[in-house]
Each structure stands twice: as C-alpha cells, then as structure tokens.
Amino acid sequence: MATTTATLRGTVADTLVRPSRSLWSNAWWKLRHDRLTIAAFCMLALLVALSLAADLFADNVFNYSFSRQDLLHTYEKPTFSNLAYLLGTDEIGRSQVVRLLYGGRVSLGVGFVAALVNLTIGVTVGLAAGYFRGLVDDVFTLFVTTLNSIPTLFLLLIIAAIWQPGPFTLTVVIGALFWTGISLFTRGQTFALREREFVVAAKTIGARDRRIMFRHILPNILPLIFVLAAIDIGAIILAESALSFLGLGILPPTPSWGNMLTGATQYFVRAPFLVYPPGVMIFLTVLSLYLIGDGLRDALDPRIRG
Amino acid sequence: MRTFILRRLIYAIPTLIGVSIITFAIVRLSPGDPIRLYTFGARDITNEDIEALRRVYGLDKAMPLQYIDWLSRVVRLDFGQSFIYHKDAGSLILEILPNTLQLAVVSLVLQILIGVPLGVVAALKRGSWVDGLVRVFGVAGHAIPAFWLGLVLIIVFAVQLRLLPSQGMLTVGRDQWDLFDRLKHMLLPAFVLSLTGIANYSRILRTETLDVLGQDFVRTAHAKGLRERTVVFVHALRNALIPVVTALGGILAALVGGALVVETVFSWPGIGRFTFAAAIAKDYPIIQAGTMIASVLLVVSYLLRDIAYAVVDPRIKVR
Numbered sequence: 001m002a003t004t005t006a007t008l009r010g011t012v013a014d015t016l017v018r019p020s021r022s023l024w025s026n027a028w029w030k031l032r033h034d035r036l037t038i039a040a041f042c043m044l045a046l047l048v049a050l051s052l053a054a055d056l057f058a059d060n061v062f063n064y065s066f067s068r069q070d071l072l073h074t075y076e077k078p079t080f081s082n083l084a085y086l087l088g089t090d091e092i093g094r095s096q097v098v099r100l101l102y103g104g105r106v107s108l109g110v111g112f113v114a115a116l117v118n119l120t121i122g123v124t125v126g127l128a129a130g131y132f133r134g135l136v137d138d139v140f141t142l143f144v145t146t147l148n149s150i151p152t153l154f155l156l157l158i159i160a161a162i163w164q165p166g167p168f169t170l171t172v173v174i175g176a177l178f179w180t181g182i183s184l185f186t187r188g189q190t191f192a193l194r195e196r197e198f199v200v201a202a203k204t205i206g207a208r209d210r211r212i213m214f215r216h217i218l219p220n221i222l223p224l225i226f227v228l229a230a231i232d233i234g235a236i237i238l239a240e241s242a243l244s245f246l247g248l249g250i251l252p253p254t255p256s257w258g259n260m261l262t263g264a265t266q267y268f269v270r271a272p273f274l275v276y277p278p279g280v281m282i283f284l285t286v287l288s289l290y291l292i293g294d295g296l297r298d299a300l301d302p303r304i305r306g
Numbered sequence: 307m308r309t310f311i312l313r314r315l316i317y318a319i320p321t322l323i324g325v326s327i328i329t330f331a332i333v334r335l336s337p338g339d340p341i342r343l344y345t346f347g348a349r350d351i352t353n354e355d356i357e358a359l360r361r362v363y364g365l366d367k368a369m370p371l372q373y374i375d376w377l378s379r380v381v382r383l384d385f386g387q388s389f390i391y392h393k394d395a396g397s398l399i400l401e402i403l404p405n406t407l408q409l410a411v412v413s414l415v416l417q418i419l420i421g422v423p424l425g426v427v428a429a430l431k432r433g434s435w436v437d438g439l440v441r442v443f444g445v446a447g448h449a450i451p452a453f454w455l456g457l458v459l460i461i462v463f464a465v466q467l468r469l470l471p472s473q474g475m476l477t478v479g480r481d482q483w484d485l486f487d488r489l490k491h492m493l494l495p496a497f498v499l500s501l502t503g504i505a506n507y508s509r510i511l512r513t514e515t516l517d518v519l520g521q522d523f524v525r526t527a528h529a530k531g532l533r534e535r536t537v538v539f540v541h542a543l544r545n546a547l548i549p550v551v552t553a554l555g556g557i558l559a560a561l562v563g564g565a566l567v568v569e570t571v572f573s574w575p576g577i578g579r580f581t582f583a584a585a586i587a588k589d590y591p592i593i594q595a596g597t598m599i600a601s602v603l604l605v606v607s608y609l610l611r612d613i614a615y616a617v618v619d620p621r622i623k624v625r
Contacts, residue, residue: 143324146328149321149322149324149601150329150600151566151601152559152563153564154562154563154566154581154597155328155332158581158585158597159332161586161588162333162337162593238449241451241454242452245454245567246567247586248586258451261454261457269465272461272465272466275454275457275458279451279455279458282451282454283449283451286451287446287449291445
C-alpha cells in the first residue's frame with residue numbers, strides 16, 4: 001500500500017540476489033538499520049550498567065552510602081562542588097544521586113524478574129488453552145475475564161497492604177497478576193497454528209502434546225513474545241513505581257525510584273529538584289523498553305515489511 | 307439486539323462471582339484474626355466474648371459457608387460495617403462513587419477529543435514533523451509515570467505559578483454547585499488520568515486512518531472526483547473511528563486503576579483514594595466494597611463497550 005515502486009523494486013531485487021535468510025538474521029539486519037531502536041538499546045544498557053555499578057560509584061566516586069544520613073545537610077541544593085550532592089540531598093540528608101543509582105537496581109530487578117514470572121505463566125497457560133481448547137479453554141477464559149475485571153492496581157495494592165510482602169514475594173506477586181495479556185495473545189496465536197500442516201504432520205508421526213506445544217508451536221510465536229516482553233517489563237516498572245510511591249511496594253531504607261517520591265509533598269516548596277530525577281529515570285527506562293518493543297516488532301513481525 | 311444484550315448480561319454473572327470469590331479470599335486468607343483486629347484496644351474483653359463475637363459474625367462456620375453468607379449480603383449491597391467509620395461500608399463507597407465517575411468521564415472525553423484528532427492529523431500529514439511529534443508522543447505518553455507527572459504539574463501550576471489548586475475537589479466554603487471551582491480542581495487530575503489514553507488513541511487512530519486511506523473504496527471515492535475533504539471525513543474517518551470503541555476496554559481498565567493513583571496524588575475524594583486509605587488501615591469491609599464496586603464498574607463498562615461496538619460496526623454479527 002504505502003511502499004513506493006522504487007522500494008518495492010529494491011526488495012524484489014534484493015531477494016533475488018541475496019541468499020535466503022533466517023528470521024533472526026533478517027531481524028538483526030533490520031534492527032541494525034533502525035537508529036531509534038539502537039539508541040533505545042544503548043540507553044537501557046547504560047541504565048543497567050549504572051545500577052549494576054551502584055556499589056562501585058557509591059564507594060569510589062561519591063564516598064557516600066545509600067543509607068547514610070546527615071541531618072546537618074538536609075535539602076542541600078544540587079552542586080558540583082561535592083559530588084555526593086550532585087543532585088542534592090533529601091529531608092534526612094541522604095545523597096539523591098547515590099540513591100538514584102541503587103533505585104535503578106530495584107526497579108530494573110523487579111521488572112525483569114516479574115516479567116520472567118508472568119511470561120512463564122502467560123505463555124504456558126495460553127499455549128494450553130489454545131491447544132486443548134474445549135473445557136480447558138473455557139476455564140481459562142472465565143479466569144482471565146475475571147482477573148481482567150478487577151483493576152490490577154487495586155488488587156496489587158490490597159495484596160501489598162494486607163500481606164506486606166518482602167521485595168522478592170512482591171516481585172512474584174506482580175508477575176502472577178500481569179500475565180493475562182500475554183496468555184490471551186499466546187492463545188490466539190496457538191489457535192491459528194494448531195490447524196497448520198506442520199502441526200498435523202507432527203501429530204501424524206505420533207508426537208506427544210507437550211512436544212507439539214513446546215517444540216512446534218512455541219518457536220513460531222516466540223519472536224512476538226520478545227516484543228511483548230519488552231513492553232511488559234516497562235509496564236511492570238511503572239506499576240512497581242506507583243506502588244512504591246504509595247508506600248506499599250519496596251520499603252525504605254531500600255531506595256526505589258517510586259519510594260523516593262513518597263515524601264514528595266514535603267519537597268514541593270523547599271526542594272522541587274528532588275522530585276524530577278526519579279521520575280525522569282523511570283520515564284527513560286520505560287521509554288527505552290517501549291521503543292525496543294516497537295523496534296523488535298518491526299523487525300520480527302513477518303507481516304511488516306520494508 | 308435484545309438477545310445480544312441479555313446474553314452479555316448473563317455472561318457477566320460468572321465473572322462477577324469470580325471477582326467476589328477473589329475479593330472474599332484475599333481478605334479472609336489474610337494473616338490476622340478479624341475479631342482481634344475489630345476489638346483491638348478493648349482491654350476488658352475475655353476469650354468467651356471473642357468466641358461469642360465470632361459466632362455473631364459467623365466466623366465459626368466453614369469457609370465456603372462463610373462465603374455464601376457474605377455473598378448473600380453483598381448482593382444486597384451490605385458489605386458490613388467499616389472498622390474505622392462504624393458506618394455501612396457499601397454506602398460509604400457509593401456516596402463518593404460520583405466523584406470518581408465525574409473524573410473518569412471528563413478524562414474519557416479529553417482522551418477522545420485530543421487523542422483522536424492527533425492520530426488523524428498525523429496520518430493525513432504522514433512523514434511531516436507533526437506526524438513525527440505524534441508518533442513520539444504515542445510512545446512517550448505511555449512511559450510517563452502518572453503519579454510523577456501529577457507531582458510535577460502540582461509544582462509548576464500550583465506551587466510556582468499559583469494558577470490552579472493542588473488538592474481536593476472544592477475550595478473550602480464554596481458551594482458544591484460552583485462548577486467553575488470544581489472544573490479548576492479537576493483540570494490537573496483529569497489531564498494526568500487521560501494522558502495514557504490520549505497516547506493510545508493517537509497511536510491507534512494513526513495506524514487505522516493510514517490503513518483505511520490505503521483501501522480500495524477510498525481510491526474509488528477519489529476516482530469519482532470527490533473532494534479530498536469529503537473522502538476523508540465521509541469515507542475514511544467513519545471507518546477509522548471504529549477502534550475508538552474497540553480500544554475502550556483497555557482504556558477503561560486503565561482509567562479505573564489509574565484513578566487510584568491520581569486520586570491519591572491530588573487528594574481527590576474518590577473510591578480509589580478511599581480504598582487505598584482503607585487498605586493501609588486494614589479496614590476490610592471498605593476494601594471489599596471498594597474492590598467489588600470498582601470491578602462492577604469495569605464489568606458494566608465492558609458491557610457498554612460491547613454493545614456500542616455492535617452498534618457501530620455492522621460487520622459484527624449480533625448473536
């Protein structure tokens with residue numbers, strides 16, 4: 001539709017000359033030419049590296065631990081003269097920049113681990129529902145509709161408030177609540193794929209259900225699952241930050257980008273500079289994840305060409 | 307159409323039962339004894355009194371029986387007495403429900419009024435800087451944490467510029483029908499609440515408009531010599547607008563969930579903020595009433611979406 005004749009001719013010529021490429025090498029080729037996605041990858045890599053090196057920075061560059069308080073230096077304005085005060089200090093004299101680095105660990109860690117949990121649940125359940133259909137699918141549909149009818153943040157908040165889980169349990173709980181989108185997608189794809197010739201062929205030679213599901217169907221949806229995973233991690237980081245901001249997620253003294261803003265109302269007049277950085281960090285992380293998701297979709301979805 | 311609506315209504319029943327089981331289970335499986343919580347601080351209470359109270363509240367029965375007891379009261383909107391306010395939890399929530407609804411409706415209107423034109427204009431001016439801007443916003447709008455945007459807007463508009471109020475729904479002492487005052491209070495929270503929806507709609511409408519513009523009937527309309535404006539508004543847009551209804555599902559869910567955060571940031575007296583306060587205080591009847599009513603709200607809006615969808619898109623078979 002949108003492709004001009006010039007590019008159309010280009011791709012036709014390319015496919016004629018070029019040896020056949022696998023999906024992955026094709027995707028890699030496309031990704032390398034997508035500057036925005038590359039930039040997003042670099043940004044994410046930088047953020048991950050910074051949070052992983054938080055200890056190193058805290059000990060060697062800033063000489064200030066994340067929990068160190070200094071009541072003589074509260075609400076210090078950002079300054080270059082003392083690196084620990086680079087982004088100022090909070091109401092009990094903790095270094096904002098050091099806490100920001102450690103906060104990244106929490107946000108990214110929770111995001112990746114929870115995403116792993118919900119991908120595992122979502123893909124497995126979605127595969128089973130789409131493959132077995134019938135009763136399994138009915139139960140699945142009922143369960144997912146129910147879960148989707150409770151506002152996720154309400155549910156998360158109540159669970160966090162009542163059980164007050166530690167960081168790890170909380171991560172698993174977030175993972176266990178955010179899988180419905182992934183499973184619905186997997187189910188839909190499986191529905192279509194299970195009727196295809198290669199699945200019928202596998203069945204004919206006596207392959208068992210589990211083998212067909214994980215060896216034949218799963219690899220065909222895996223590329224798009226990567227897309228969902230990137231977007232998923234972003235959504236989880238947003239949810240965790242909101243929960244921590246409300247004082248129910250990751251609890252102090254462990255800094256997280258969300259809980260650094262819990263006391264923000266005290267900063268409004270005295271120290272608005274404390275409000276901006278954590279939000280910017282969340283924004284940059286989630287933005288780069290969403291951009292990576294978009295880029296991966298363009299590169300991996302066989303329906304999108306050119 | 308009537309059978310379609312009826313069928314959807316019947317489908318909603320198992321969902322609501324599921325929601326009620328989850329709401330019940332979360333609270334009842336929680337650590338801690340509700341009677342001990344309820345009588346917390348009462349010093350001269352004996353163990354016999356506690357046992358008696360347990361019988362009064364039916365807590366000595368088996369869990370499934372307790373659930374049925376609870377459900378039979380919930381369908382009559384009786385969620386029990388709030389532990390803190392010592393008032394009927396259901397009516398406490400229903401009293402403030404209109405506050406949440408007006409915020410949600412205003413944000414929904416904002417989302418459609420801003421998001422849809424953005425997407426259409428971007429598609430019509432494909433490749434221009436406007437298109438670029440809308441595409442960036444379509445991603446960035448999703449990535450901004452709502453609570454943080456709320457804080458920043460408060461700093462800018464309330465603390466520094468002193469243009470808008472930062473908290474609450476009405477200025478103290480003003481008449482509650484002072485609509486201008488209410489609008490001033492609503493502006494910031496409604497904008498924050500609508501941001502993801504605006505981003506969503508601009509993205510969807512852009513793709514959809516581009517898709518429709520490439521279809522044969524649009525080319526035919528052009529070939530007939532119709533004016534550009536007629537083709538865009540009469541032929542293309544009418545079809546491109548269908549996803550405005552389809553996307554409502556996700557958007558409504560985000561609206562109800564997001565209300566919790568936005569209401570807390572702006573101290574908007576709605577069910578989100580109220581339920582949050584109850585969750586912190588472990589006021590179980592309020593938690594249950596808040597969650598159930600928020601979920602019913604969601605189920606009803608899904609239902610309305612399905613009906614609207616069937617009305618708007620003649621390709622959908624009404625069964």
